[in-house]
Amino acid sequence: MSTSRPLRADARRNRDALLTAAREAFLAGDTDAHVEEIARRAGVAVGTLYRHFDTREALVGEVYRQEVAELCEAPARLLAERPADEALHAFLLLLVQHSATSKGMGEALEAITATDSPVFDEARGDMEAALEELLTAGVEAGLLRAGFSGRTVLRGLGGICGMRASGWEKDAERIAGLLCDGLRHGARGATA
Secondary structure (H helix, E strand, C coil): CCCCCCCCHHHHHHHHHHHHHHHHHHHCCCCCCCHHHHHHHHCCCHHHHHHHCCCHHHHHHHHHHHHHHHHCCHHHHHHHHCCHHHHHHHHHHHHHHHHHHHHHCHHHHHHHHCCCCCHHHHHHHHHHHHHHHHHHHHHHCCCCCCCCCHHHHHHHHHHHHCCCCCCHHHHHHHHHHHHHHHHHCCCCCCCC
């Protein structure tokens, strides 16, 4: 197994510029953006793009990984700012927002579902771990009921977030509130 060397500063800047350009294109709904266009927006040559990302699908996968990584950093910040039950609710709303944003990347993401990319399994695992952190804090504080996993909560919200019907986002926000109310019910420190 070989270890990769850290990128030089200019290579890191180019990689970051490519990710930013791709992210902006995909989130703006320009899911058909070709690698040439993404490279142009990033101010680099197409060859530079391919030095960092073997395929367009690899670029899409990395943009999605970056989105999920930023999302999954939120629990620590949320727990520092508010009680665990409120932090959980805020994170569930961030998951709804993430799902809405990901729908903008929908077609681009569909391209990687046909590959053997583990990006979705990794993302789901990261989101479940983030939810576990919030649930554990809530149970320890007596604000949330025990016995529910991050996977269960993610599945509870995931059904509505997977819909493409008009108004799904408002419904998902309401379901996030319902999930939190259910997790508060019966907790030893709940004031409901």
